[in-house]
Amino acid sequence: MKYTLNSKEVAEASREWLMKRGVRTEDIAELTYFLQKDYYDNLTMEECLSSVEQVLSKREVQNAILTGIQLDILSEQGKLMSPLQEMIENDEGLYGCDEILALSIVNVYGSIGLTNFGYIDKLKPGIVKELNDKNGERKHTFLDDIVGAIAASASSRIAHRKQEEKEKGMR
Amino acid sequence: MKYTLNSKEVAEASREWLMKRGVRTEDIAELTYFLQKDYYDNLTMEECLSSVEQVLSKREVQNAILTGIQLDILSEQGKLMSPLQEMIENDEGLYGCDEILALSIVNVYGSIGLTNFGYIDKLKPGIVKELNDKNGERKHTFLDDIVGAIAASASSRIAHRKQEEKEKGMR
Amino acid sequence: MKYTLNSKEVAEASREWLMKRGVRTEDIAELTYFLQKDYYDNLTMEECLSSVEQVLSKREVQNAILTGIQLDILSEQGKLMSPLQEMIENDEGLYGCDEILALSIVNVYGSIGLTNFGYIDKLKPGIVKELNDKNGERKHTFLDDIVGAIAASASSRIAHRKQEEKEKGMR
Amino acid sequence: MKYTLNSKEVAEASREWLMKRGVRTEDIAELTYFLQKDYYDNLTMEECLSSVEQVLSKREVQNAILTGIQLDILSEQGKLMSPLQEMIENDEGLYGCDEILALSIVNVYGSIGLTNFGYIDKLKPGIVKELNDKNGERKHTFLDDIVGAIAASASSRIAHRKQEEKEKGMR
Known part of the structure; x- marks a missing residue:
């Protein structure tokens, strides 16, 4: 069967994976x-919620979510090759591909x-703290950074929109 | 006269400009x-001081310092074209070229x-707070971000070196 | 007078500066x-033209245009401090702040x-070649990279839209 | 057993994985x-070879190599979740995490x-063309970009060193 990209599927999968990994859009909106x-x-x-939704609708964001969560899950299952397995499993400080994603x-929001x-990432408020809890079975080496990045992007978006509103009001 | 790059001159100029703008390497080392x-x-x-010195020896860092401080100085003198002048002079939140530099x-340190x-950038400890004081005559729209970036890079460098030391000790 | 950002002014200035520096949106659309x-x-x-227009409507893009052209103009006038002046004036290969902007x-388009x-940037087709001509009085150290980046962003945008069209057609 | 990072192991694994995936340092040096x-x-x-070796000694580079090749291998084995599996397997143009890594x-070399x-990435000379061959069983969606990035970084490093040599010669 010939491959063809199905954008709706990518968008839905990224939403579902977030949910399955314990992250609701409300949690990100709170950040x-x-x-x-x-x-x-x-x-x-x-x-905030509406802004998070908009960020989640961007394909670059969806790609990063899918890739990051996939690596988190594989590290939980112990299916990565050594020493990548150990680095991701233990959220190694000198491993920076999570920050890269x-x-x-x-960057999409400037x-x-x-x-x-x-x-x-430093303060770890709300859901980020929960994702960082190393006592559970789940590993969220990538997801905590991704969630912080979505919240930061939604914040940038709000800053842009509030400026628009302000300028409209001044006319 | 034919142009030819003088690396020593670039390195020295970046150090001198930092000093002239009120930033000592000790201030960055404290961060x-x-x-x-x-x-x-x-x-x-x-x-920390030695790590900051190493960061300052990188050309990418020197280029960013020279370019950022130059724009700060020109904005102080009111010599930029409008509306760039107003955006830099007032450290406009939606102007992000300072963060870009x-x-x-x-990125050089990962x-x-x-x-x-x-x-x-958010907490503004020590020298960053001073640079951010909007009451003085000086404008440091670029420099506060640059100083934070140098301190962060020096921190990354230390993290790498401490790991090296630790592994040497284990042999 | 209290400062307040005027977004329309920023958008218009970035368009005008492009024109004054010899770059029409058509030239970028051709790239x-x-x-x-x-x-x-x-x-x-x-x-292509419509896509370029959309890219030009983004504030991050406008900020980079204004900042880059400003530095180009100041280097033409010899008003930058040495050795930044010489590096920008001569499009020094080891100076990378133009690529950074x-x-x-x-990044805005992924x-x-x-x-x-x-x-x-390597092939220098069309307007990029003209901007790179070092024989004229004008210096476009920043602008040639900026124009290439706008064209590349417009291309990304087209790739996304063509996929959308294709998926709509398949329903 | 308590986790502790073994840097030598990470360095060696990244070299071995490159080899196993058909990329010799000589191939990158040729680029x-x-x-x-x-x-x-x-x-x-x-x-060129010596410069490539230096690039390969950087941890950020090793992390990207291990992560990228791991995703390539998993996509070959069909072990990724849909639709990430299909996107990576088919080197989807709108999937950009390979370029991100x-x-x-x-960035490490500026x-x-x-x-x-x-x-x-556009011209695909030498080994990059081979990696891009979609007819074989192997999938190199990440690796071709990584190899291009290593070659580009080694080029930046050479540019810096040639300048150093030139300046030494002028003293």
């Missing part, structure tokens, strides 16, 4: 709210998201 | 120490520095 | 057509544009 | 020679390597 609430008095969770998400990504 | 002290009991300021510094860069 | 014509039989110049444009950017 | 021969009259294959290699990476 975005946490990042942006001090800058906009009238910011609502609905806006996350950066590709942030460099202003870099700061927020780094901040979340 | 690095702040970032890494919790991970290594025996970390010294000398190690900083990222090019971080993606593991991204987190530290974002964290410093 | 995009050159990059994509072999992949899509029915590709038209109108599609260009990369920030390409990593699939990287290849096209590199290819154009 | 570097192809990229740089027109710029330096006295360039030798030995220099390659970019992380190029932005001046971007052009060469893109050029090789």
